[in-house]
Amino acid sequence: MLSDVRAIAFDLDNTLWDVEPVLERAEQRLAGWLQQHCPRMRLSRAEMRAAREQLALREPHRAHDVSYLRVAALAAHAREHGYEERLAAQAFEVFLAARNEVEIFADVAPSLARLRRRYALASLSNGNADLERIGLAHAFTVTLNARTIGAAKPERRCFERLAHELLLPLPSIAYVGDDPRLDVEAARAAGMRTVWMNRRGLAWPVELAPADLTVGDCAQLAAAFQV
Template sequence: MRYSPAPMLDISKIRAITLDLDDTLWPIWPTIAKAESTLAAWLVQRAPVAAALVADAETRLALREHVVRTRPEMAHDMSFQRRELIRLALHRSNEDTRLAEPAFEVFLAQRMKVELYADALPALVFLAQRFPLVAVSNGNADVARVGIGSHFHASVSAHQLGVGKPDPRIFHAAAGTAGVAADEVLHVGDDAALDVLGALGAGMQTVWVNRSDDAWTHDREPHETVASLNELCELLEAAPVRR
């Protein structure tokens, strides 16, 4: 059920929409699990000791934490973290670290094979006919490789910009790609802190995509909450077309 916490959404002000990707347009963890399984299978044939390391969830987490701890300036870059995690596993296994790059490409290719939520593609078609859409993500999904790039005016990622959500700079950069001011943007995403609070801090209107009926636990509230992207489209049916 959609509800409208204060402040109310002003659809007349919306001139562009920014969209989160992971867990907004598709579920991320099944995608990552398949990519990690594909990576492990590839490594088994070429670096079996490292394959065992990256296949173990606890060890994989420890490797990632080591990468972030030793290279904190790259904490925003998911691709860097994954590549270096693989390189570290190869190094600790006394196996060929030159395999890190092709191994990462195997992981990344599978990571792009997402399964969209049933409401995602119809929503993208509806929204893209009305507003410039800009993808805003902390992850390393590429809308073109995923197969939905034609619906987007632009995309901005933490990897490209050097900062991620909730930093206001990534939201302002996204607004800039659409040629509008931040207060003319509606940001849509599933993460209460990264998406909603981040976009509010950047001066945007926000819609929280709450597919799991979670409770809101923060002082500042989204302008609107929806349980699906179908509800988002219903909410914006009366908005002026900005294409």
């Protein structure tokens, strides 16, 4: 089945780096900036998350765009506290810079280099990681995220767009991700081959059909694809 694969596409967060410590640090840095520049804007992580979730419910057509949700929620909060909205954009830049200070897993760069010799590589993320800033942009021939597509995984549209950009039929693309539903189940439903990146040694959810391949890191992935 995997012998028909011509391209390998990757989820980013928790597939190529751990995202939780990055988001935590980015939100701390944002909070520090707010405290310095607009001290009346005090929001806990939970309150910020709740504000974004409410906004996503009010504006479902933009719910896929995590950057928009963050800026708009900050802007609303700024208004409520008598600050100019442009501060929200500045605050978001502080967050975004920290959000792209990721620690790529050690197995990623050498494995992508090996895989690139035989496969087109692509990325598809629901998040707002910036591969240029991170220094991985060169590894991928196609880079997509929910904001550029206008939809988020698990929507089929995301995977169809990926195939369109790669100029390949869906079954000749393997999608690699850590999330059983958003990555594996959704990519399979769209017609792709699937790889579960199980870095944490978790149990596969019994209610879902397993991925075509399960690996613990990118070195195992490269080995499985015989490069």
